[in-house]
Amino acid sequence: MTSFENSSKLARISTTLILRALLESYSREAVITFSGRCTRTSDLFGISLCLRFMDSTSTNPVTLYTQYAVQLDQFSELLVRSNKKVNLVSSSELGNLKAHVLDSLLLAPYLETEDSVLDLGSGGGFPVVPLAIASPSVSFTAIDSSERKVDFLSYISSKLRLRNLTAIHGRIEEQSSLHQTFTCVTARALAPLPELIPLAFPFLKTAPSSRLLFLKGENYESEVLSSTDVANELGLSSSKPSVYTDIPGRSMSAILRYTSSR
Numbered sequence: 140m141t142s143f144e145n146s147s148k149l150a151r152i153s154t155t156l157i158l159r160a161l162l163e164s165y166s167r168e169a170v171i172t173f174s175g176r177c178t179r180t181s182d183l184f185g186i187s188l189c190l191r192f193m194d195s196t197s198t199n200p201v202t203l204y205t206q207y208a209v210q211l212d213q214f215s216e217l218l219v220r221s222n223k224k225v226n227l228v229s230s231s232e233l234g235n236l237k238a239h240v241l242d243s244l245l246l247a248p249y250l251e252t253e254d255s256v257l258d259l260g261s262g263g264g265f266p267v268v269p270l271a272i273a274s275p276s277v278s279f280t281a282i283d284s285s286e287r288k289v290d291f292l293s294y295i296s297s298k299l300r301l302r303n304l305t306a307i308h309g310r311i312e313e314q315s316s317l318h319q320t321f322t323c324v325t326a327r328a329l330a331p332l333p334e335l336i337p338l339a340f341p342f343l344k345t346a347p348s349s350r351l352l353f354l355k356g357e358n359y360e361s362e363v364l365s366s367t368d369v370a371n372e373l374g375l376s377s378s379k380p381s382v383y384t385d386i387p388g389r390s391m392s393a394i395l396r397y398t399s400s401r
Contacts (some may be wrong), residue, residue, distance in 0.1 A: 152354045200244035203273045210299050225287045227263035238388030243269040246352055252276045257321040257342050259311055260329040271304040282307045319344055327354040332362035333369050340373050345397050351397040359393040374400045
């Protein structure tokens with residue numbers, strides 16, 4: 140390799156490292172300043188993607204991750220350790236935990252101070268644990284039919300001192316005592332939308348601000364179409380899905396929002 144080729148390679152690596160650091164610090168001004176020193180098309184394209192990701196939401200998941208990195212990393216470490224004893228998440232999830240944490244944090248901007256949130260089928264803690272860490276003023280209740288997973292969530296709540304997180308063991312369909320209790324109900328990869336909406340709806344308080352927030356993947360459009368009648372029957376109005384394609388390690392994520400009109 141010639142000295143010119145070697146220096147070009149080092150320049151590309153340096154640009155990548157600088158962009159990564161700027162993205163993680165969420166300094167938009169610094170990225171723009173850095174762009175003025177770049178001339179290569181590949182560098183400018185990377186900067187464009189960096190800025191687009193920063194502007195994609197008012198509260199960026201990378202920002203939240205950086206802000207709450209200590210607790211979020213502790214959660215990931217405890218999940219990995221506990222998963223060796225009890226099956227909490229799949230091996231594919233285990234190999235890409237940061238992507239799942241960032242994906243979960245996408246919901247944070249849609250929560251309001253003093254919200255009471257019920258997370259259905261919380262499993263190994265996504266999205267409820269990252270949300271509880273990043274939204275300390277919001278009250279979260281996690282429910283799952285697996286006792287070992289609920290025990291893990293209770294352990295996480297205690298270990299990370301998450302006073303805003305409570306875990307309940309039981310089947311969702313059998314929790315009628317919790318109906319009309321929450322301002323918001325969340326779920327991630329739990330069930331198809333036509334089944335999920337009527338499952339979640341009874342838990343909403345009778346208030347115009349009550350809403351459902353669901354994280355979905357690539358097939359969200361077909362699910363939305365197939366659930367239109369169900370949503371209308373329950374008096375739910377839907378917002379335009381928010382689609383994110385810039386989460387590292389995820390092909391895409393969609394946030395589906397339904398607001399109660401009762």
